[in-house]
Amino acid sequence: MHVKGLKNAKIAVGHDDLTVPYGGGEKIFVAIAEIFPQADVFTSMATREWLARLPGRKVITTFMQKIPFKRRLQKALFPLYPLAFESLDFSDYDLVVSSSSRFAHGVITKPQTVHVCYMNSPGRMFWEPRNYFSDNPTLGKLLSPVLSYLRLWDRVTAQRVDYFIANSKNIARRIKRCYGREATVVYPFVDLEKFKPITGDRGEGVGDYYLVVTRLAPWKRVEIAIEAANRLKLHLKVVGGGPSLGKLKKLAGPTVEVLGSVGDEELSKLYQGCIALIMTQEEDFGITSLEVQACGRPVIAYGAGGALETVVSGETGELFSPQSSEALTHVLEWFDSKRYSSEGCRANAQRFSKERFQKEFLGELERALRSKH
Numbered sequence: 001m002h003v004k005g006l007k008n009a010k011i012a013v014g015h016d017d018l019t020v021p022y023g024g025g026e027k028i029f030v031a032i033a034e035i036f037p038q039a040d041v042f043t044s045m046a047t048r049e050w051l052a053r054l055p056g057r058k059v060i061t062t063f064m065q066k067i068p069f070k071r072r073l074q075k076a077l078f079p080l081y082p083l084a085f086e087s088l089d090f091s092d093y094d095l096v097v098s099s100s101s102r103f104a105h106g107v108i109t110k111p112q113t114v115h116v117c118y119m120n121s122p123g124r125m126f127w128e129p130r131n132y133f134s135d136n137p138t139l140g141k142l143l144s145p146v147l148s149y150l151r152l153w154d155r156v157t158a159q160r161v162d163y164f165i166a167n168s169k170n171i172a173r174r175i176k177r178c179y180g181r182e183a184t185v186v187y188p189f190v191d192l193e194k195f196k197p198i199t200g201d202r203g204e205g206v207g208d209y210y211l212v213v214t215r216l217a218p219w220k221r222v223e224i225a226i227e228a229a230n231r232l233k234l235h236l237k238v239v240g241g242g243p244s245l246g247k248l249k250k251l252a253g254p255t256v257e258v259l260g261s262v263g264d265e266e267l268s269k270l271y272q273g274c275i276a277l278i279m280t281q282e283e284d285f286g287i288t289s290l291e292v293q294a295c296g297r298p299v300i301a302y303g304a305g306g307a308l309e310t311v312v313s314g315e316t317g318e319l320f321s322p323q324s325s326e327a328l329t330h331v332l333e334w335f336d337s338k339r340y341s342s343e344g345c346r347a348n349a350q351r352f353s354k355e356r357f358q359k360e361f362l363g364e365l366e367r368a369l370r371s372k373h
Contacts, residue, residue, distance in 0.1 A: 006369075009094040012060070014042035016081070016104045018050035019071050024287045025120050028167070028188055028357075029099040032118060033057075035358055036097070044084045044103065045070050062087055078125065079146055082106055082153050097365070098161075106157040116368050117161045118186070118361070121171055121284040122178045124219075126150040135218035135243065155179055163368035165361065168285045170305050184364050187309070189357040190290035190349050194264060197296030197342050198272045206297075206337070209235040211274035213267065213288045216242030220281040221302075226251050227325035228332055236278075239270060271295040275337045276317065279307060280328070286310055293317075294349035296342030300331055310352075316345045 013036055015029040030053075033041060042060040045067070051059060062084035064070060064077065081103040088107055090096055096115045098104040102123040109115045124132045126147045133140030140147075155178065158164075164183035166172035172183040198206075210229065214220050222238060229236035230253035238248060241261040249258045262270070271277070277292040277299045285306035289299050293316055301307035303319030311317045317340065320327045 006095070010092055011036050011039035011095045011097070012042050012090060012093050013039045013097045013099070014060075014104050014107070015099045016102050017044045017064075017074070018046035019074060024188065024285075025099065025101050027191075028118065028120065031189065031354060031358060032097060032099055032361065035362055039097075040093075042088055042104075042107070044081055047071060060088060078102075079150075082150070082157075095369075105161050106153070108160065114163070114369055115161050116163045116165065116365055118165045118167070119171060119175055119183065120167050122174055123150070123154060126154065127174075127178055131219045163364075163371070165364050168306050168309050170309065171284050184367075186357060186360045186364055187352055188285055188287055189354040190287060190294050190352050192294055192350060192353055195268055195271060195291045195294035195349075197294075197346055206275065207273035209237050209274055210300075210332075211270055211277050211292070212236065212238045212240070212280070213270075213277065213292075214240050214279070214281060216240045216244040216248060218244055220244075221323060222248055222280055223251055224280040224302075224323065224325045224328055225278045226253075226256050228329040229253070229256050231325070231329055232332055234332060237270060237274075239267065267291075268295065271297060276300050276335065278328070280323070281305075282323070283307065289317075290349045290352050293345040296345050298337055298340035298345055300328070300335065310348075312344075312348055316340060316348045 013033045040058040040060060041054055044062050045064040046059060046061055064080060064084045085103055085106040086108055090107060090109045090113060093113055096107060096109050096113060098107060098117045100117055101120040105117040129140050129147050158179035158181055164175055164181055166175055166183040166185050167188050169185055172185055175181055175183045212222055212225050216222060225236060226248060233255050236256045238258045239262055245260060252258050271292045272295045274297055276297060279286060279289060279299060279301035282302060282305035289301060289307060289310045292299060299311045299317035301311050301317060301319055302323050303321040307319065311319060313319050318331050320331045
């Protein structure tokens, strides 16, 4: 199959599962699917809401689709994913594109079928179990045999993929470490229409608070920001849901608000009004860093992972290290948001547009097709 033959090719695009709200990985999948409006969609399981988002598409699911309460039981079902994806039949397809953070790249294709994987990250659950199960190490130990099997399955499965595209240099290095495979990089995108600076004079409408926006899971280390805000008596707003919500609420002092989840409109206002976004975690890429910069505000991030590729230190924010409340406190003591121009933050975010993502992705796909044939 050559590049021009894409128009007449039978194509399938897929994602691990279409059950969770519209997160970063799901936005990437939808953007890839938009490139191929004629393509079928495959996934392990999908909710009614997701199926409604894919009108006119043939959606191929696995036996996991028939499991009741699948959204609630999703984590408990993880040992079934390898079997589920390997059971799918792609014998009639010319091109398979998987968007994967765990399992979707595990599909089996014919030798003449081209399989391109956009990898958000090798599965943290089985490659980084100590961090993933840090809130419940006993469970991690109990699952150790299953996790060992999944690591082996994942490494073997990765050899079936013809061409890897990573969402960052950070993930490209992880693909090399976990799979022994090379990957090119196409950065994710930020919604530049949804996230915009406050109109008017610079600084107008900026509030008195720092902001954290993330899933509240133990490995995200949000307690670092809360401890620093408690120590310096700084106003901090924490946005997000997750298993650590209750614990973080108890840790919050009088100047810290743990808001839970908020809607897109409220989130945009919180971004626009904050002194800076604080990122305490090592992200694979970290789209929230770009969302706040698109709103013209700077970032204070733990200096590891994707933040090294999205934050321009001294221009659109600052990096702190090590990953501790003491290191963050040191930065917050001298941080002055007036040193970072709203225009500069916005310009940095504009490098990560959706149009750029789709153009670069298609370019890498064409390279993959030429190299296979």
